[in-house]
Amino acid sequence: MTDKFSPSVRRILAERAGQRCSNPNCGRPTSGPSDNGAGGSTVLGKACHITAASDGGPRFDSSLTNEQRAHPNNGIWLCATCADRVDKNENVAMFPVELLRCWKEFHESLTGTDHASIQNRRVYPLRQLKIVDFAGVRGQANMTFGALTSVLGSSRLSHTVGELLNLFSSHEEFKRTRQPPSEAYEEEIDRISLPDERPWVVTVKHDPPRVFTNRGRVRLKLSDNREFIITAKRTGAALSLGDSPIPVFSPAISTIVVGKPLDSNSSPLKAPEQRLARYFGISDAELRSCIEGSPTDESVFGYEYDFNSEALLVRIGKSGYQSLDSLSGGERSRVLIDLGSRVARYRAKVGPIVFLVDQHRISIDRQGWAQMLNWLEQTRPPFQTVVDMWERPSQWSLARTLCYEVIGTDMEVSSFQITPLNL
Ligand SMILES: [Zn+2]
Secondary structure (H helix, E strand, O other), X not given: OEXXXXXXXXXXXXXXXXXXXXXXXXXXXXXXXXXXXXXXEEEOEEEEEOOOOOOOXXXXXXXXXXXXXXXXXXXXXXXXXXXXXXXXHHHOOOOOHHHHHHHHHHHHHHHHHHHOOHHHHOOOOEEEEEEEOOXXXXXXXXXXXXXXEEEEOOOHHHHHXXXXXXXXXXXXXXXXXXXXXXXXXXXXXXXEEOOOOOOEEEOOOOOOOEEEOOOEEEEEEEOOOOEEEEEEEOOEEEEEEOOEEEOOOOOOOOEEEEOOOOOOOOOOOOOHHHHHHHHOXXXXXXXXXXXXXXXXXXXXXXXXXXXXXXXXXXXXXXOOEEEHHHOOHHHXXXXXXXXXXXXXXXXXXXXXXXXXXXXXXXXXXXXXXXXXXXXXXXXXXXXXXXXXXXXXXXXXXXXXXXXXXXXXXXXXXXXXXXXXXXX
């Protein structure tokens, strides 16, 4: 049922939404100039009921009182088009209560962040990623980021999101993306030339080579409204900040990436804590500060650490302290996530940071994933998190997470579709 709210409730909902549609795939303004040239304005938005105003309407909840049904908490602001789709009984399966609540909370958090001080905006630095004919994606795929966003799908496209964010954050990743892998590409240039007819190849360790198309565009919108764009043409690829070209490669975002294994082969002489520091791109002393400076209850998995002796020791459950090298692969992966979140919290003190977790490359069981995602949702840490997933955890309830499912066959297609996750 639409528009049975009082005028004051409608106004509150519209203003809380910043006069934009709350559907994250839409987001269009719901007010603007009237088109009759008379100098007036017009509102095309609607206040939609999350659960119906009366029996027989979509998502009716008999347990609510009439006051609760008429309260702003039971409303969501949408554009006329989205409202018409949401407000039909036959579409209830597509727009369940949980999804609408997720949209509303997410949209209000974005609006609140835009409305807030610049300092607050820095907590969630990523706003939107738009991929156009790039990296194997045909057509256009959009995704909007929240405090915690997960990209689901067995498709390699979901893996691509993490990889693209890596491109924006790491010179090394970008260099690896450049073609051809057989030629030296140490020199720093403003424009990368791409030989005709040759595809881009990403050579990621332990992964099959990735073939990127040699055209297309990726736009990354940040919460301070800056927009980084990678434009790839047959003749080369360029990076720009809005309309201005910038040197390749200027990192656009700072990330802490947990995904690649803690590789012991490449540096057999280094102690595990030194490898850890290098893994997160910080110094040994900084790693020590991160660990010693964080209260125990900030641990994702309830792990305890001891850095008093020379080596870093971990205490899991009720067992005694163990060295990192004595842990199983799964335990070591959990330690990486745990410490990654501490490093992200530490780095967030000086600048915005995105915590990227790549399920594709890290081995953790389903319970471990559910635990991590619930922790992120409940703790609301001072950094933004993006999780690339190809398998759903068996148990979680993520009311505040924006989950995207990748639609399509492997890299052939693409779009992201928001999906409610109350499994
Ligand atoms: Zn809309």
